[in-house]
Amino acid sequence: MFHKILIANRGEIAVRIIRACMQEEIETVAVYSTADKESIHVQLADEAVCIGGPSSMDSYLNMQNIISAAVNTGADAIHPGFGFLSENSKFASLCKDCGIVFIGPSGDVIDKMGNKAMAREIMIAAGVPVVPGSEGAVESVFAGMIVAKEIGYPVLIKASAGGGGRGMRVAESEEVFKNAFETAQLEARNAFGDDTMYIEKFVLDPKHIEFQILADKYGNVVHLGERDCSIQRRNQKVIEEAPCGLISKSLRDQMGEAAIKAAKFSNYENAGTIEFLLSEDEFYFIEMNTRIQVEHPVTEMITGIDIVKEQIKIAAGLQLSYKQSDIEFNGHAIECRINAENPKLNFRPSPGTVSLLHVPGGFGIRFDSALYQGCTISPFYDSMAGKLIVHAEDRQSAIRKMRSAIEEIIIEGIETNLSFSYAILHSREFIEGKFNTGFVAKNLEKLLETDI
Ligand code: ADP
Numbered sequence: 001m002f003h004k005i006l007i008a009n010r011g012e013i014a015v016r017i018i019r020a021c022m023q024e025e026i027e028t029v030a031v032y033s034t035a036d037k038e039s040i041h042v043q044l045a046d047e048a049v050c051i052g053g054p055s056s057m058d059s060y061l062n063m064q065n066i067i068s069a070a071v072n073t074g075a076d077a078i079h080p081g082f083g084f085l086s087e088n089s090k091f092a093s094l095c096k097d098c099g100i101v102f103i104g105p106s107g108d109v110i111d112k113m114g115n116k117a118m119a120r121e122i123m124i125a126a127g128v129p130v131v132p133g134s135e136g137a138v139e140s141v142f143a144g145m146i147v148a149k150e151i152g153y154p155v156l157i158k159a160s161a162g163g164g165g166r167g168m169r170v171a172e173s174e175e176v177f178k179n180a181f182e183t184a185q186l187e188a189r190n191a192f193g194d195d196t197m198y199i200e201k202f203v204l205d206p207k208h209i210e211f212q213i214l215a216d217k218y219g220n221v222v223h224l225g226e227r228d229c230s231i232q233r234r235n236q237k238v239i240e241e242a243p244c245g246l247i248s249k250s251l252r253d254q255m256g257e258a259a260i261k262a263a264k265f266s267n268y269e270n271a272g273t274i275e276f277l278l279s280e281d282e283f284y285f286i287e288m289n290t291r292i293q294v295e296h297p298v299t300e301m302i303t304g305i306d307i308v309k310e311q312i313k314i315a316a317g318l319q320l321s322y323k324q325s326d327i328e329f330n331g332h333a334i335e336c337r338i339n340a341e342n343p344k345l346n347f348r349p350s351p352g353t354v355s356l357l358h359v360p361g362g363f364g365i366r367f368d369s370a371l372y373q374g375c376t377i378s379p380f381y382d383s384m385a386g387k388l389i390v391h392a393e394d395r396q397s398a399i400r401k402m403r404s405a406i407e408e409i410i411i412e413g414i415e416t417n418l419s420f421s422y423a424i425l426h427s428r429e430f431i432e433g434k435f436n437t438g439f440v441a442k443n444l445e446k447l448l449e450t451d452i
């Protein structure tokens, strides 16, 4: 087992990883930017190294400084968390070259599966259903238009390097295609430094259903069931749950098998997620995330499996200690992302100092965050500051538990999106489980009227 792990991330996911290490008696090294000196991840880790200025380019994306910190502190592994360098194949390979274990798949596998256009090609070869669209990347606007004409409008123009819902635009017709393509491409170039694009049929009002998988170094792959992440704003998840309230056992088995097939076909190793769109019992692969995901806790709550600890064990060369048939699903879990933003001002980020914090607790309530009273939410990074997670015997009890947890929580000094999530938890469509990815856009005005 590892002796010391460096966590190349910040915020709630850095805290989550440090906690897992503490429980396993593995030493931890935090890295931080000058803006994060007072952050909780820095305080919790055994050691902390400043890796640069506030901008991500100077710090959390600064491979050289992070690797130097690992070498200088004698860390034997690096956990990348999510975002930042977590899907950067160059970084994964650099770790390996420096004799440090990257907790995740190899650089080669990240290259293949983290690239969305290429992953699509690989899934087609594996026989996993994908959304109709271009085979891989499209070379130009005109090549894209030919594909769009073939599959029929509306189409979605997507960035191969995309993530966090950025770098994609819908084109309803040929007239707007060129403009949508160029807008999405520009966004991708700015956000990811890569403007490779591909085309998919725009599936109308699907559910977003994803499967968590775990794969060890010896070819053993299991799935930990599905998550329904259809509650999204601008293609970014807001509320996630497990299991999905609607899908049948046979559909779960079918999708789970496809997820395992995808992982095996790509020689995947470590934790990963296969994302699908589900439209009237037809499912289509959309992408693989080759890292831990924000919403992993809901799966942990219903399976009892600590996914971060499994990631560490797999990277250390241990074999999975269970088979698919050993995995049981208990009850229902829901997660609300806590974003420092003001829903009433078009979800504008709301950085600032948390002047008062009261955290709900009790049976089946979990709070994964980087918040503490007096902490500062920096304007330099993503606005997600934490997650509230509940687990109960069934979906309706979980909804009630989440509502009461939100009623109890106090976060003052910054705005958060929790009142918005509270409104969702009271809407009939959500309660009945009949929502899809169009839910938030469709109900936006009504949802914004609610105050706790
Ligand atoms: P998930 O599929 O786990 O929900 P997201 O696409 O929402 O992942 O991204 C995970 C989190 O990391 C989100 O809060 C997102 O805004 C953030 N994120 C995504 N890409 C980056 C990046 N390059 N740098 C920093 N944060 C990022």
Ligand code: ADP
Pocket: 131, 156, 162, 163, 164, 165, 166, 200, 201, 202, 203, 204, 206, 208, 232, 235, 236, 275, 277, 286, 287, 437
């Ligand atoms: P990201 O890397 O940003 O997470 P995804 O490819 O996973 O990008 O898509 C994010 C979300 O965008 C999906 O969960 C879904 O709501 C929507 N989406 C993606 N592809 C399609 C599609 N072909 N048709 C309809 N909606 C889509």
Ligand code: MG
Pocket: 275, 287
């Ligand atoms: Mg996605």
